[in-house]
Amino acid sequence: MTHLQGQERAAYVRDMFGRVAERYNLMNRLMTLGQDMKWRRFVVEKAALKPGDRLLDLATGTGDVAFEALRQVGQLWVVGADFSLPMMLVGRREPLGDAVRWLGADALQLPFPDATFDAVTQGYLIRNVIDIPRAFAEQMRVLKPGGRVVVLDSSPPKRNLLRPFIQFYLRYVIPFLGRVISSHPEAYQYLPESTQAFKTPEELVRLMEAAGFRDVRYRTFMFGTMAVHWGYKPHA
Numbered sequence: 001m002t003h004l005q006g007q008e009r010a011a012y013v014r015d016m017f018g019r020v021a022e023r024y025n026l027m028n029r030l031m032t033l034g035q036d037m038k039w040r041r042f043v044v045e046k047a048a049l050k051p052g053d054r055l056l057d058l059a060t061g062t063g064d065v066a067f068e069a070l071r072q073v074g075q076l077w078v079v080g081a082d083f084s085l086p087m088m089l090v091g092r093r094e095p096l097g098d099a100v101r102w103l104g105a106d107a108l109q110l111p112f113p114d115a116t117f118d119a120v121t122q123g124y125l126i127r128n129v130i131d132i133p134r135a136f137a138e139q140m141r142v143l144k145p146g147g148r149v150v151v152l153d154s155s156p157p158k159r160n161l162l163r164p165f166i167q168f169y170l171r172y173v174i175p176f177l178g179r180v181i182s183s184h185p186e187a188y189q190y191l192p193e194s195t196q197a198f199k200t201p202e203e204l205v206r207l208m209e210a211a212g213f214r215d216v217r218y219r220t221f222m223f224g225t226m227a228v229h230w231g232y233k234p235h236a
Helices: 006-031 036-047 064-073 085-092 132-142 163-181 187-196 201-210
Strands: 054-058 077-082 100-104 117-123 143-154 214-221 226-232
Touching: 006 036, 006 085, 006 163, 006 187, 036 064, 036 117, 036 143, 036 214, 036 226, 054 064, 064 077, 064 100, 064 117, 077 085, 085 100, 117 132, 132 143, 132 201, 143 187, 143 201, 163 187, 201 214, 201 226
Parallel strands: 054 077, 054 117, 077 100, 117 143
Antiparallel strands: 143 226, 214 226
């Protein structure tokens, strides 16, 4: 699946997430041994939100990051945007579903005026977009000066003693779980393939800096297979 390019790849990813929407949260808990909840808490912490702020959560999916922000901060104006409507329909059924403004949107052409949001968060967006620089440029555009961007995504395993074990988990354990839990196991072949073909954390730092974000930093989790990057839009 990683050989697909351009709009063909975008359509495949959108359809794939639509097919797995109902079991998506369960698979996330199993694949990450429950660690994904910790990563989302960290994402929200790095967004440095205050009551009354405006948050755009891209690739919001079933709303996990958006809901975590509401739990941590409380009074927020939250937009959850995604191109997979089935994923958002699952999220709307959650207890905090009515507190999020759900929106079908393309991350490469966001339907918001300049300088709208105090923070932009995203989980597993950048690995799946067809134009990373354009995605970051759009996030920069809709952020207010001084606003924060936080990126959660998988990361290719580093060349070390753990790499063979991590690759075994990616290549065999995750697809096995996909076959057992989901009726669409091909989606859980795409995940390890796209992870191993994705940017390193250092490469992602350079892409964020090229887009104009300042003070870009990152932290890795789960033996380096997940990374959270953050930075801010400078004041003019």
